[in-house]
Amino acid sequence: MKPLVRNAVLSSYVELSQSLAIDPQALMKRVGLDPVGLAVQDRWISGKAVTELLELSAAASNRQDFGLLLAERRRFSTLGPISLLLREEPDARSALELLVRHEHMYNEMLHSRLSEAHGLATLKVSLELGETTGARQATELAVGAFHRFLRGFLGSRWQPLSTCFTHGPPEDFGTHRRLLGPALEFDREFNGIVFYASDLDTPNNLSDPLLRTYAQQYFESIAVTRETTELDRVRELIEVLLPTGRCSIDQVACSLGVDRRTVHRHLAARGETFSSLLNSTRTQLAEQLVANPRRSLTEISGLLGFSAPSAFSRWFRDNFGDSPRTWRAERNRRQQRQQRDGAPQRAGVAGPVPN
Structure with a gap:
């Protein structure tokens, strides 16, 4: 697979481009990069795409x-x-x-x-x-x-x-x-x-x-070793691409600088397919997001790459056995019961010593 770089390598890219009167979003889209994704600095993106972006930006701004x-x-x-x-x-x-x-x-x-x-x-x-x-x-x-x-x-x-x-x-x-x-x-x-x-x-x-x-x-x-696996790379890119609504094997392959057959081959060597890895990654993220009561289900639907909340609800029911609203409510009830059940014991331990 082609080398990746952290989003942080493009830190201040948007601000610099705007100061030189060039359109950073248009240039990023030309090389297959998502401008919104830059907000997450620890995500990984294609090194080749970043290199091409910098060359295009230098040419567009006429700044060597x-x-x-x-x-x-x-x-x-x-x-x-x-x-x-x-x-x-x-x-x-x-x-x-x-x-x-x-x-x-x-x-x-x-x-x-x-x-x-x-x-x-x-x-x-x-x-x-x-x-x-x-x-x-x-x-x-x-x-x-x-x-x-x-x-x-x-x-x-x-x-x-x-x-x-x-x-x-x-x-x-x-x-x-x-x-x-x-x-x-x-x-x-x-x-x-x-x-x-x-x-x-x-x-x-x-x-x-x-x-x-x-x-x-x-x-x-x-700290991580240099032996980051191709599976790790694909999973990282799935997490980055899901909120864009463009999470496909073709987009992942483009970000890695390879063709889709190469991605299939690397995943198959680890007993995975793109669909299975997409679903497992989405499931892990869904559990974390739905558990947060501050996030609306419509927002979560978009973050997980669904075109509509109804599609997200159907997928969630198939994977978790309940609608996201019911699952969230039941989880909150379990947490409240655990807190109530633990309260007397903590009070007994910390309570006054009898005479």
């Missing part, structure tokens, strides 16, 4: 620096849960090594490598899309984001010895020099940043050793 302008709007939190631990790393080296080691948690097409030799540190950045396609903007976004990350630890006045790109120079160097410094090299053999290795020893004065322990424990509890 579009990827860098997006990198400029990056915040630490864009990295997701790993940002909690990065903030508490004792120095720049351990923070950068951690970011590189767990890059698969936020961007599957990003492959970076940090090396040190002769007093110099070289951070090489590459994007593996699974096919040959223009990726100038995505590359500059990635390199720009790393540059911004390093400045967060080394100070806003820090400058690398050089920032390198394999593609040619832009017509206007203004944004590149403002964001990356004057030492720019194009048509090089790699994309990345070269700087003094001693910069990596810069301590993080904001690090709290005690808080770092807590952050490590939390991160270890949610």
Whole structure:
């Protein structure tokens, strides 16, 4: 399957596009991305589609620096849960090594490598899309984001010895020099940043050793390995696509950058079909949503991808044995009984000691 990236990679994309007088929704739809889905930053989308979107946006706005302008709007939190631990790393080296080691948690097409030799540190950045396609903007976004990350630890006045790109120079160097410094090299053999290795020893004065322990424990509890299965990917995309009303195997295959036969083959290897996975995912979400009395059944129907509440009610009855309204009411009654049954026991334990 083609690599995926977190929605957060497009953080501030809509705002940047609007500031440059281009239509972000129209461009996103051209590459098969859902503008509404950007609100959920931890969802995964096609890396190929994001790469194409950035190229289209640069062309539409006539800005060769579009990827860098997006990198400029990056915040630490864009990295997701790993940002909690990065903030508490004792120095720049351990923070950068951690970011590189767990890059698969936020961007599957990003492959970076940090090396040190002769007093110099070289951070090489590459994007593996699974096919040959223009990726100038995505590359500059990635390199720009790393540059911004390093400045967060080394100070806003820090400058690398050089920032390198394999593609040619832009017509206007203004944004590149403002964001990356004057030492720019194009048509090089790699994309990345070269700087003094001693910069990596810069301590993080904001690090709290005690808080770092807590952050490590939390991160270890949610960290995932690189072996995310195709089943996991399809399930994630089903959850993303259901509210759009366009959750089909063709749409999932498009998001993954493969054809529908490939999706069928991967699911069959795990004893699943697209229909069975769609139904199980929908069932799990329905139980969580209907249990919440603050959500209307009409709203839930839309979130689960049904064209009408009546279709949702029929499906729910087939899977849960009751209408959603009856199921919700019965669940509330059970909870109230449990609370009543538990109340005397708690009162007895906490009650006054008899004389």
